[in-house]
Amino acid sequence: MFSLGLLKKTVAALTFLVMLLYVLDILRQVHNNSKLVITSMNNVLQQLSTGIDAGPDPVFHKVGQTQALAFSAYLDVRDEGRPFVRVFVLAPRDINYNHFTCQLFYRDPPTVMNVSAKEDLISSHYGFRYGVYNFLCNVPDRTPYPSHVSLVDRASGSAEPFLPSIPVVVPGDSVTRHDFAVCLPTLFGAFNNSLILVQNLEMYRILGAGIVTVYNTSVSPTVNRILTHYRRVGFLEVVQWPIENYLNPSKGWRPDIHPGELHYYGQIATMNDCLYRNMYRAKYISFSDADEVILPRQWSNWADMMRAIDVHQSTSAFYFTLHTFPITNEATWTSPMGGQATGTDILNQTTKQIPPADTMDATTKILGCPKGLVYVSVNTVLISRPGYGVHTVPDAKGTLQHYKRWKKEWQLPDSSVLIRDFHVQNIFGSLLRDRVLKSLDELRESSAGE
Numbered sequence: 001m002f003s004l005g006l007l008k009k010t011v012a013a014l015t016f017l018v019m020l021l022y023v024l025d026i027l028r029q030v031h032n033n034s035k036l037v038i039t040s041m042n043n044v045l046q047q048l049s050t051g052i053d054a055g056p057d058p059v060f061h062k063v064g065q066t067q068a069l070a071f072s073a074y075l076d077v078r079d080e081g082r083p084f085v086r087v088f089v090l091a092p093r094d095i096n097y098n099h100f101t102c103q104l105f106y107r108d109p110p111t112v113m114n115v116s117a118k119e120d121l122i123s124s125h126y127g128f129r130y131g132v133y134n135f136l137c138n139v140p141d142r143t144p145y146p147s148h149v150s151l152v153d154r155a156s157g158s159a160e161p162f163l164p165s166i167p168v169v170v171p172g173d174s175v176t177r178h179d180f181a182v183c184l185p186t187l188f189g190a191f192n193n194s195l196i197l198v199q200n201l202e203m204y205r206i207l208g209a210g211i212v213t214v215y216n217t218s219v220s221p222t223v224n225r226i227l228t229h230y231r232r233v234g235f236l237e238v239v240q241w242p243i244e245n246y247l248n249p250s251k252g253w254r255p256d257i258h259p260g261e262l263h264y265y266g267q268i269a270t271m272n273d274c275l276y277r278n279m280y281r282a283k284y285i286s287f288s289d290a291d292e293v294i295l296p297r298q299w300s301n302w303a304d305m306m307r308a309i310d311v312h313q314s315t316s317a318f319y320f321t322l323h324t325f326p327i328t329n330e331a332t333w334t335s336p337m338g339g340q341a342t343g344t345d346i347l348n349q350t351t352k353q354i355p356p357a358d359t360m361d362a363t364t365k366i367l368g369c370p371k372g373l374v375y376v377s378v379n380t381v382l383i384s385r386p387g388y389g390v391h392t393v394p395d396a397k398g399t400l401q402h403y404k405r406w407k408k409e410w411q412l413p414d415s416s417v418l419i420r421d422f423h424v425q426n427i428f429g430s431l432l433r434d435r436v437l438k439s440l441d442e443l444r445e446s447s448a449g450e
Contacts, residue, residue, distance in 0.1 A: 060090075060246050061166060063100065064153025067092055068133075069246055071269070073149045073166045074276035075139075078371060078385070085137040085149050085168055088273055090247065090262065093121065093131040099155040102137030104146035105165055113140060117151060122268060124377035126253050130262040132269045145170050171280035178210025180302050181282035183274035184290050185215060186241050186265040189251070192220035195333055195343035196291055196403060201230055202435040203293050203346075206428060208302040209286070213277060215241040215270045222341070229443050237277075241270065253378075271376055279370045287366045287376060291344065291403045294320050294367055298397055300427060302367075305398060309391070316372030316388035317381045319364035320400040323421070325349040327405045339440030339447075344403050347429055351418045354395075364392070365400045 060069040068091035077083045085104070091097065100117045118136040125131040135151055148165035182204050204212055216227065216238050230236035243249050243266050250260030262269075271287055278285050284306060286294050296305040309318065331345035355362040363379045372388035373381060381390050401424065424432075 059240065059242060061150075063089070063091075063151045064156035066095070066097075066153055066156075068097065068100075068151070068153075070135075070151050070166060072273050072276075073168045074279065075145055075168055075170045076276075076279075077171060083139045083145065085139065085146065086276060087117075087135040087137065087149055087151055087166065088269065088276075089133040089135060089151070090130050090266065090269060091133050092129055093125060094129070097133070097135070099153060100135060101152045101154055102135065103150040103152055103165070104137060104139070105148035105150070106144060107147045108144075113143070113146075114152070115140065122272060122375050123382055124268050124375075126263040127255050128250060128261060128263045130247060132266075132272060169277065175281045176210075177280075178282045180204075180207070180209045180284050180286065181278040182209045182212040182286045182288065183271060183278065184212060184288070185267045185270050186217050186243070187214060187219050187223070187290065188217040188249075188265050190218050190220050191223055191290075193291070193343035193405075194220070194222045194226055195331060195341040195345055197223060197226055197343070198341050198436055198439055199344075199346050199432065200290060200293055201226075201236070202432055202439060203428065204286075205235065206301070206431060206435065207293075207296070209235075211235065211237060211278070211282065213237045213239060213274050214290070215239045215274075217241050217243060217265055225443060225447060226341075229439070229446055232446075239270075239273075239277075241266065267378060271378070275368070275370055275373060275376060282370060285368050285370055287368065288400065289402075291405075292365060293346075293401045294365065294398060295401050295423065296398050297395070297423065306367075309393060309397060310369075314372070314388055315369060315391045316384035317366045317368040317376070317390045318398075319366060319380075319390060319392040320398050321354070321392070321395055322363045322365070322402050323352045323354055323395075323399045324402045324404050325352045325421075326418075327403055333436065333440065335437045335440035335444060337441040337444045339437075339442075339444035341436075341440055344405065346401070346403050347425055347432065349403055350420055350422055350425065352401075352421050353417050354419070 060071050063070055068089050070087055070089045072088045074086050075083060076086055085102065087102070097119050100119070102115045102117045104113045104115060115137050120134040120136060122132040122134065137149060139145065146168050149168050150165040201212060212235060214227070214236065219227065227236060227238050231238050247261045249262045249265040250258040251264070252258030253264050275285065284302070288294060296302060299305045299308070327344050327349065330343055331348060332340060332342040334340050365379060366376060366381065368376065368381070372385050374383035374385055376382060384390065
C-alpha cells in the first residue's frame with residue numbers, strides 16, 4: 001500500500017513531467033514559426049509583466065548571428081486601421097535581411113505573436129557601409145498594441161523564443177503634447193561648448209519649444225551638468241547613444257576624409273529616431289544642430305511664424321536657408337551667483353555669410369510636421385506621406401542661424417561677402433541674456449547642493 005508521502009511525491013513528479021512536456025511543446029511551436037503563443041509559465045509571465053530583460057545596455061540589440069543592431073521601436077498609427085511597428089536597425093547595406101521576422105510581445109494576457117518583417121532601407125547613408133533600416137511589423141487585426149518587439153533571424157536557426165526585446169513606444173492620452181519640439185543630433189568628442197548650448201536651449205524655449213531631444217555619446221563634465229539640469233526641469237530629453245561601443249562611427253560625412261562604418265555618429269539614425277519619438281507629442285519639429293537656430297524674421301516666436309506660413313496644412317516640412325556666422329573666439333559668461341559657461345556667444349556674433357545659391361554650402365534645415373513625414377535627412381525630407389509636400393521659406397520670413405567655429409582662420413570667408421545682422425541682438429538680446437544668467441544661477445545652486 002502506498003504511503004501518503006509517497007503518493008504526494010508521485011503526484012508532484014507527474015505534475016512536473018506534464019509541465020515539462022507543455023513547455024517543450026510551446027518551444028516546438030515557436031520554432032516552427034507559430035502564429036500565436038500563449039503561455040502561463042511563471043518566468044515568462046514575469047518577463048512580460050515587468051518588461052523583457054535586455055541586458056546591461058538596453059540601447060542596441062544584436063539580431064541573431066548577424067551584424068544588425070536594433071535600437072528602438074515605435075507604433076505607427078497614421079494609416080487608418082493599419083497600425084504597424086517600426087523597428088529601427090543599424091546594419092550593413094550589402095546584405096539582404098528577408099530572413100528577419102518580428103516577435104510582438106503583449107502584457108495582458110501574456111502573449112507572443114510572430115509576424116513578418118518588411119525591410120526598408122533609409123536612402124541617406126553618405127556611402128558608408130552601415131545604413132539605417134526600418135523593419136515594419138504589422139499588428140494583427142483585433143489585437144491590442146504590443147508592449148515589446150524583437151527581430152528574429154530565422155537563418156540563424158535559434159530555437160530561443162523569448163529574445164531580448166525593445167519597448168514599443170505607443171501614442172497615448174497621457175503623453176504631454178507640445179506645439180514645437182527640437183531634435184538635436186549626437187554630442188560627441190567630450191563636447192564642451194557649454195555657452196552656446198545654454199544660449200540655444202534658452203532660445204528654443206523663447207521661440208516656443210516645449211521639449212528638446214538630444215543624443216549623448218560623450219560630453220564634458222560641465223555640459224553633463226547642463227544636460228542634467230534641463231532634464232530635471234522637464235525641458236530636455238537626453239538619449240544615451242553609446243554608438244562607439246558597437247561600431248566605428250565616422251566623425252564626418254565623407255568616407256574618404258573621415259573613414260568609419262557609419263555616417264557622423266549615426267546622425268541619420270538619431271534624426272529619424274527623434275522624428276518618431278516626437279511623432280505624437282509635437283505639432284512641429286525643428287531638426288538642427290546644437291550651434292543652430294531657426295529664426296523667425298517677422299515674428300518673435302515660432303507659433304506666430306507658422307500661423308502665417310503654414311496656410312495649406314498639407315506641408316510636411318519647411319526649409320530654412322543657412323546663414324553662417326563664422327566664429328574664431330570664445331567667451332565666458334558669469335552669473336551673479338558665480339555660475340559660468342564658456343564657448344560661442346551668439347549675442348556677440350553680428351557678421352554672417354549667405355552662401356551663394358549655386359554652391360554646396362547653400363543648404364537648408366527643416367522645421368517639419370511629423371504627421372506628414374516618413375524619413376528625413378540632414379538637410380532635406382527623404383519621403384513625405386501621400387498628399388504632403390515641402391516649402392522653402394523666403395529669407396525675409398525666416399532663416400537658419402549657424403554659428404560655425406572656424407578652426408583655421410585662413411579659411412574664413414572674405415570680408416566682401418560678409419554682411420551685418422543684428423536681428424538676434426535687437427529682438428531677443430535682453431530676454432536671452434536674462435534667461436541664460438538665471439539658468440547659470442540655477443546650475444550653480446544645484447551644483448552646490450550635490
